[in-house]
Amino acid sequence: MKAKIITIGDEILIGQIVDSNSAWIASELTKLGFFVTSILSISDNSIQIKDTIKSSLLDNELIILTGGLGPTKDDITKNTLCELFNSTLVFNNDVYADVEAFLIQRGANMNRLNKDQALFPKDATLLRNRQGTAPGIWFEKDNKVVISLPGVPWEMRGIYKDEIEFRLKKQFNLPENYYQTIMISGIGESPLALKLENWENNLPDCIKVAYLPSLGLMRLRLGILEKTAKISKEIVEKEVEKLHIIISKYIISDTEASLQEIVFKALHNSNKTLSTAESCTGGSIAQMITEIPGSSKIFKGSIVAYANETKTNLLGVNPSLIEQFGAVSQLVVEQMAEGAKKALNTDYSVATSGIAGPDGGTDEKPVGLVWISVSGPNGTVSEKFLFGKEREINIKRSAIAALNMLRQVLLEDT
DSSP, rough: EEEEEEEEEEHHHHHOOOOHHHHHHHHHHHHHOOOOEEEEESSHHEEEEEHHHHHHHHSSSEEEESSSSSSSSSOOOOHHHHHTTOOOEOOOOOHHHHHHHHHHHHOOOHHHHHHHEEEETTTTTEEEESSSSEEEEEEEETTEEEEOOOOOOHHHHIIIIIIIIIHHHHSSOOOOEEEEEEEEEEOOOOHHHHHTTTHHEEEEEEETEEEEEEEEEEEEEEEEEEOOOOHHHHHHHHHHHHHHHHHGGGGSSSOOOOHHHHHHHHHHHHTOOOOESTTTTHHHHHHHHHTSTTTGGEEEEEEOOOOOHHHHHHHHOOOOHHHHHHHSSSSHHHHHHHHHHHHTTTTTEEEEEEOOSSOOOOOOSTTTTTEEEEEETTEEOOOOEEOOOOOHHHHHHHHHHHHHHHHHHHHHHO
């Protein structure tokens, strides 16, 4: 079954926001067994919306739209779909009740624009929105489906999980595709491909491999199309076992669990606590950890020690070490980690100190130089990294490298 994803909104086309919805929808549809033929962004223009949907339905069984369902005048998708499918808007009591409940929960009052959101196409299936005020819309014609969803990511995802996924499984005869993603860190795409060259050359023909790099991480996706899930899983698991022999030191997880989720689970299972002392990362590690629900069970806090006096006064770093070796040095970052562990009374601590850039580098200590340290019950370790010249990238890669170092220490301590 073929599917196309269309995002609607001038804000996407002018670069005001990044379209993260399409990637998420494509991933979910692929898991179900759809073949996503293309992803397209178009403007808030009624004629363009209708023409795009008409042409897309010629060779796709499913069209998913996002955007343009809000309460303001620039949100024209609902009216445009009514024109396209010869429908009219009628008052829907279920939508009104959902909008009213949502607003009451947030201490807000219903206004005229909110009430207008209860106007819903009479010939469409209602996809209820429990995270916002704009419901999703399901139109069906000639065994083809057009779905319109709000552009707010958490609303779109909520409607998909609550209302759409089971309907798509019921509506379409989908193949049993199977995918498994291996999370990898500490090695680049080209070196990894060289290490896996022989393994790839000997894979069963039914397995497709994709390298999906991101900052500091690599996702290696193994996929099998149109086999039963049980058979596919058995075939993939045998190849994953081989991967663990070839690149075991680089594998973080056999699932798509994030690095911070893995660290959280390891600390929680061992009943241990964590703190951070961050200079160049400016609290990024703490932010990643606190994204995890329940992180308060393991995370006590962070000291963002950007200035040297903060390193000295709050973390107990010896001023003479900073004077002699500089703030970006092995001994200083180790004392930062040990100081945070003591100050916040935790079992483990992670510290970073580096030159994020774009200025401040020297021949001896160039932009992108970062020292990272992990201190735990069995001692303190540190490692030097050389990243690039882009400040934002350096900060993100430092935070990821720090969590990966912590993961490795936690594995050694178990």
